[in-house]
Amino acid sequence: MKSHLILIGAPGSGKGTQASKLVADGGFRHVSTGDLLRSEIAKKSDLGFEVKKVMDSGQLVSDELVIRLLQANIDLSKYNYIFDGYPRNIVQAQTLDREVLKGSSSLAVYFDINPNKLVERLANRRTCKNCGSIYNLVTKKPKIMGVCDECGASDLVQRPDDKEEVITNRLKVFSETVNPVLSYYQSHGRLVTVDAEANVEEIYTKISSKV
Ligand code: AMP
Secondary structure: OOOEEEEEEOOOOOHHHHHHHHHHOOOOEEEEHHHHHHHHHHOOOHHHHHHHHHHHHOOOOOHHHHHHHHHHOOOOOOOOEEEEOOOOOHHHHHHHHHHHHOOOOEEEEEEEOOOHHHHHHHHOEEEEOOOOOEEEOOOEOOOOOOOOOOOOOOOEEOOHHHOHHHHHHHHHHHHHHHHHHHHHHHHOOOEEEEEOOOOHHHHHHHHHHHO
């Protein structure tokens, strides 16, 4: 049986792109806590409104809320998951093991990248609101400007938290919380590091060889 995959990396380090490729290959379901939170916002509920304020500032949403959302959207008895954006801190890493994985096999993949590259990557990132495909206005332009190559929707948008002023804060939060998470997986012998500045195919080959 395959391991679940836990993708750890700064915003813009390429986790979503690799997750899409692995899912397209079959065998995995992708669960992104950022996407789950954005759907909560789209519902325009009171909770969504609170979540939006936190996300737009680049801070982390509360551990309790995120684990609740995650638990409600996965079924480990049926699927192997790619966890994208969870865990974000050591408490979440421990909670994932204790309350979700409960001993099922899992491997953490760290997307190692020079933070200086990320501001530009994120500022140029556009996401299809309809199907979630990710583009970069410099390195991966859509064939027709503003139109998604995958689903044809004219709905390529910049996430509110990909604006330059918020990016700096998100990167700061990431760098302040990631090391204990990496040490945790390292000490359990469950950490693989990939060079997130390599090209998409090379990274994909490395990850695939581990699962
Ligand atoms: P992402 O799409 O993974 O870049 O996440 C976007 C934003 O959602 C983050 O900046 C946080 O505000 C929130 N978020 C996503 N995942 C988590 C998590 N595991 N814990 C707390 N907040 C999260």
